[in-house]
Amino acid sequence: MYSKNLFKSLLTAGISLAGLSLAALIGPQQKVHAYAGNPCATEGSTAADGAMSADCDGTPSVMKIKFYELGVCTSDPLTSSTFSRANCEKTWESKNATGTTIDIPACIANACDVEGTVTKPSNGTYSHVYLIVNTQWDIKGKVYYNGKTYYTTSVDKAENANYNYSTPTDNVNNYATYNHRLTQMGGVGWGSNGCHDWSASIDGQTPKAVLTNDLLATATNQGECTASTKLIGSSDLPTAITITDDTANYELKWDVTHKGLWVDWDSGNDPDGIGAGPFSLDLTVSD
Numbered sequence: 001m002y003s004k005n006l007f008k009s010l011l012t013a014g015i016s017l018a019g020l021s022l023a024a025l026i027g028p029q030q031k032v033h034a035y036a037g038n039p040c041a042t043e044g045s046t047a048a049d050g051a052m053s054a055d056c057d058g059t060p061s062v063m064k065i066k067f068y069e070l071g072v073c074t075s076d077p078l079t080s081s082t083f084s085r086a087n088c089e090k091t092w093e094s095k096n097a098t099g100t101t102i103d104i105p106a107c108i109a110n111a112c113d114v115e116g117t118v119t120k121p122s123n124g125t126y127s128h129v130y131l132i133v134n135t136q137w138d139i140k141g142k143v144y145y146n147g148k149t150y151y152t153t154s155v156d157k158a159e160n161a162n163y164n165y166s167t168p169t170d171n172v173n174n175y176a177t178y179n180h181r182l183t184q185m186g187g188v189g190w191g192s193n194g195c196h197d198w199s200a201s202i203d204g205q206t207p208k209a210v211l212t213n214d215l216l217a218t219a220t221n222q223g224e225c226t227a228s229t230k231l232i233g234s235s236d237l238p239t240a241i242t243i244t245d246d247t248a249n250y251e252l253k254w255d256v257t258h259k260g261l262w263v264d265w266d267s268g269n270d271p272d273g274i275g276a277g278p279f280s281l282d283l284t285v286s287d
Contacts, residue, residue, distance in 0.1 A: 040261075043149055052265065053265065056263045058143040059105075062105060066098070066102075068230065069130075070093075071121075072129055073089075074088075077128060078232070092119070094115070095117065100115050104256055105260070127237055135181060135211060136180070140175075149170065150170055152175065164180065165178075168273065182276070205238065206235065209232065211228035211231055212230045213227070248287050
């Protein structure tokens with residue numbers, strides 16, 4: 001399942017946080033993390049290099065996600081399937097309830113200001129980070145698979161009642177953005193192991209995520225997972241960070257290379273579906 005990969009990269013890919021700034025700028029940057037997935041073949045590679053018979057990870061040209069909130073915590077905000085800000089402080093919040101849409105590949109290529117309210121947290125030591133995003137991600141991209149280039153379309157291909165992907169095409173005229181809805185987390189290793197939650201122990205960290213409604217109440221059954229509108233993710237930091245009076249700046253860094261598109265393969269020479277894959281989020285700071 002792509003969800004495990006998604007949150008491994010989303011929440012544990014070397015998050016480095018030593019403070020928060022009063023001005024947030026997402027700028028062009030090089031790839032900052034290696035992703036241990038299965039990269040799709042490079043377009044135009046030889047037949048041998050292009051041979052695929054498994055799921056693989058591609059690079060999207062569009063990956064639009066609505067962000068609502070980012071924050072840091074002195075303890076885990078997801079000790080159960082219920083999210084709590086009791087020991088957290090917001091560091092960024094969207095200007096309005098509809099969220100701030102960020103096209104991650106575009107921000108990687110060119111600097112883009114992120115609208116929202118940035119707040120420096122109180123002086124102290126923080127061990128965890130959390131984020132709140134929407135559950136419908138617009139993706140667009142192409143992958144090279146067994147000698148052909150396949151493109152996302154706007155057409156659903158349902159794996160089953162609870163999973164959906166873009167129906168791939170090798171006709172560039174049908175190349176389009178796909179709205180991927182996150183409705184099933186897989187319930188791996190934590191909570192009630194249902195559709196609403198996911199967690200794992202990866203690289204010494206424990207990322208977690210839950211599906212919720214607009215009031216941040218965690219879904220309790222598949223119907224509520226399907227109707228969910230927000231995803232809350234949290235993770236412990238590799239090293240707890242300390243905020244002081246001197247802390248002044250931070251920068252968000254992203255990576256979607258060979259990860260932002262998840263290509264599903266079941267059998268044959270063609271991919272069966274293309275969906276949203278993971279992205280890496282890295283926070284760096286300076287005085």
